[in-house]
């Protein structure tokens with residue numbers, strides 16, 4: 323029986339690395355995994371873990387693939403010896419946080435380029451063949467930052483909101499081709515991601531005004547607490563990918579953590595956005611200066627969500 327050929331972007335660490343291992347080591351022996359990395363010199367941890375998890379020979383192969391580089395995407399595709407990819411996992415991503423006025427144009431461009439343009443580039447490379455074969459699955463690492471705005475994550479959220487639109491649009495189009503698109507919506511996950519986000523921020527933070535710096539400190543404290551209380555291990559998240567992968571009729575969205583759902587529902591329940599904005603502001607910054615429609619306070623909406631889930635989830639910025 324032919325194995326399911328899976329190609330995953332961003333496998334140097336975190337969710338991509340764990341998903342590659344999980345599939346390659348699956349007891350069914352039914353997956354051939356192409357774990358792709360922007361820089362092949364970072365593949366050591368993946369192979370060490372593959373050895374210790376007993377991935378069978380031939381179940382895992384690494385390829386260089388930088389989603390920002392069309393030539394590298396094409397070269398990786400050409401190295402897939404089966405001549406087809408059954409499951410494409412768009413996972414590579416980059417974060418950015420801080421006051422919007424301190425971001426360099428380069429940092430903004432880079433986040434949009436990796437998270438959005440890079441994914442479009444992957445789809446352009448792999449979708450036409452799936453359409454020809456009238457079969458395929460596209461799994462995307464989504465984020466609660468793509469479902470709701472989060473303070474000090476405006477550019478990251480913009481990139482992840484864009485991915486929501488991209489995936490939803492394709493999900494509407496692709497069923498006649500036998501292709502399914504699924505987003506795995508993640509709350510905070512314990513990976514290298516947060517450490518990379520902080521890189522270089524301290525050097526530029528001083529250029530923001532004092533009140534913004536103070537709010538950013540509050541946000542950071544809140545985020546650390548939420549991360550401490552609610553972050554998931556990547557292994558837990560990879561099981562949700564497996565659920566989507568195995569579903570006969572996959573949904574557009576799967577939630578890695580149920581803790582995201584009250585906020586998702588709050589946004590949908592009040593399309594004006596007022597309830598969400600007020601509730602999130604109060605939760606992160608602990609004051610009542612943001613008000614709902616007509617000056618209504620945030621408390622009623624937040625209260626309805628049921629304390630612990632709500633207070634544990636909102637500030638998780640990724």
Ligand SMILES: NC(=O)c1ccc[n+]([C@@H]2O[C@H](COP(=O)([O-])OP(=O)(O)OC[C@H]3O[C@@H](n4cnc5c(N)ncnc54)[C@H](OP(=O)(O)O)[C@@H]3O)[C@@H](O)[C@H]2O)c1
Nearest residue numbers: 332334335336337388389414415465508510511513515640
């Ligand atoms: N961790 C969270 O809390 C969280 C929550 C929600 C969603 N997510 C999403 O999950 C995905 C994976 O992140 P993670 O948490 O596993 O963090 P991670 O360990 O930092 O993994 C990110 C991966 O993306 C790769 N990447 C960055 N730029 C790339 C490029 N131009 N081409 C190819 N690969 C590139 C990184 O490679 P290098 O190591 O070479 O940079 C790394 O392998 C991201 O899309 C992120 O937005 C994360």
